Amino acid sequence: MRTLKFNNNDEMPAFGLGTWKSEPGEVYNAVKTAIKEGYRHIDCAAIYGNEKEIGEALSECISEGIVARKDLWITSKLWCNAHAKEDVIPTLKQTLHDLQLDYLDLYLIHWPVALKKEILFVGAKEDLISLDDLPNAVTWEAMEDALELGLTKHIGVSNFGKKALQDLISNSKIIPEMNQVESHPYFQQEDLLSFCRDNNIHFTAYAPLGSSDRAEKFKAENEPKLLEDVVIAGIAKSKNATPGQILISWALHRGTSVIPKSVNPGRIVQNLEAEAIHLSDSDMKRITDLDRNYRLLTGAHWVFEGGAYTLESIWA
Numbered sequence: 647m648r649t650l651k652f653n654n655n656d657e658m659p660a661f662g663l664g665t666w667k668s669e670p671g672e673v674y675n676a677v678k679t680a681i682k683e684g685y686r687h688i689d690c691a692a693i694y695g696n697e698k699e700i701g702e703a704l705s706e707c708i709s710e711g712i713v714a715r716k717d718l719w720i721t722s723k724l725w726c727n728a729h730a731k732e733d734v735i736p737t738l739k740q741t742l743h744d745l746q747l748d749y750l751d752l753y754l755i756h757w758p759v760a761l762k763k764e765i766l767f768v769g770a771k772e773d774l775i776s777l778d779d780l781p782n783a784v785t786w787e788a789m790e791d792a793l794e795l796g797l798t799k800h801i802g803v804s805n806f807g808k809k810a811l812q813d814l815i816s817n818s819k820i821i822p823e824m825n826q827v828e829s830h831p832y833f834q835q836e837d838l839l840s841f842c843r844d845n846n847i848h849f850t851a852y853a854p855l856g857s858s859d860r861a862e863k864f865k866a867e868n869e870p871k872l873l874e875d876v877v878i879a880g881i882a883k884s885k886n887a888t889p890g891q892i893l894i895s896w897a898l899h900r901g902t903s904v905i906p907k908s909v910n911p912g913r914i915v916q917n918l919e920a921e922a923i924h925l926s927d928s929d930m931k932r933i934t935d936l937d938r939n940y941r942l943l944t945g946a947h948w949v950f951e952g953g954a955y956t957l958e959s960i961w962a
């Protein structure tokens with residue numbers, strides 16, 4: 647099993663299970679199947695609305711002796727409406743309660759965007775709080791407190807660009823240990839990955855298979871379909887593998903963590919088996935050459951005329 651090493655020698659399994667869009671009725675089975683088959687890393691978030699069902703599966707896997715808590719790596723994320731300093735710890739405690747855990751392995755600020763407390767999904771510019779009024783550095787101080795309290799073993803961020811990372815690096819006691827962002831062959835983010843490497847920040851690739859089960863309203867017309875790419879298909883055929891497995895294997899060979907989502911038992915197993923695939927330097931180069939700087943999860947839903955955020959400010 648490939649792992650990413652953290653400062654205190656904790657090792658995060660590089661491969662994990664994504665859980666966004668895994669409905670409450672199906673995520674229980676997905677997590678149980680995954681753990682029984684050998685997954686040891688589950689990626690969660692309060693905003694996915696399914697942490698209670700994930701908690702039931704985790705609790706059963708532990709009580710039935712399928713896995714020990716210490717051998718699992720559980721990540722969750724702080725939603726944007728809880729960035730106020732006093733809201734972070736209570737929100738994390740709710741996630742721990744839902745997941746039936748005493749501690750997380752990794753807690754992330756989900757986006758460098760702040761929402762008013764009563765707003766779950768942004769619908770208008772009035773729902774937003776600007777970073778001048780509620781800076782990431784303030785939220786981060788409470789993340790540091792969570793670490794000190796032992797509620798999580800590691801802290802990090804998600805959807806942060808270089809500037810937002812640099813702000814935290816320059817102004818904080820503890821540097822983020824992880825940045826979880828979109829990454830796949832059509833949107834590799836090599837520059838951000840190098841920045842993270844240079845600053846000792848690990849990198850998790852989300853939407854590694856193209857996130858094709860997103861709601862249509864969040865998709866662009868004629869979005870390129872990674873799983874149908876001819877180069878990926880050709881490499882898959884030559885290795886008796888599937889395109890999904892090649893995409894996962896590429897991310898692992900690149901030294902990143904990768905968290906494909908599936909609720910289908912066959913694909914859950916298939917995705918795990920991608921860890922055993924070997925890609926040659928020439929396979930890797932052919933895939934690296936596919937980059938087209940095509941972001942699937944654009945973040946456009948945060949942007950309103952006269953609002954607090956622009957795409958440039960979010961991804962800077």
Ligand SMILES: NC(=O)C1=CN([C@@H]2O[C@H](COP(=O)(O)OP(=O)(O)OC[C@H]3O[C@@H](n4cnc5c(N)ncnc54)[C@H](OP(=O)(O)O)[C@@H]3O)[C@@H](O)[C@H]2O)C=CC1
Nearest residue numbers: 664665666852853854855856857859890906907908909910
């Ligand atoms: N921090 C953040 O802001 C974000 C984090 N994430 C995290 O990353 C995870 C992964 O990203 P996500 O957006 O879910 O998209 P993925 O790229 O993982 O794609 C998921 C889709 O691929 C299908 N699929 C799974 N395995 C295969 C396979 N081997 N072959 C073909 N199709 C397959 C799934 O269907 P099925 O379930 O039927 O198998 C589903 O439709 C999320 O679930 C979440 O945990 C994602 C987006 C944003």
Ligand SMILES: O=C1CO[C@H](CO)[C@@H](O)[C@@H]1O
Nearest residue numbers: 666691693694756805943
């Ligand atoms: O992780 C993610 C998926 O769900 C969220 C909202 O529903 C997204 O904003 C986010 O990027």
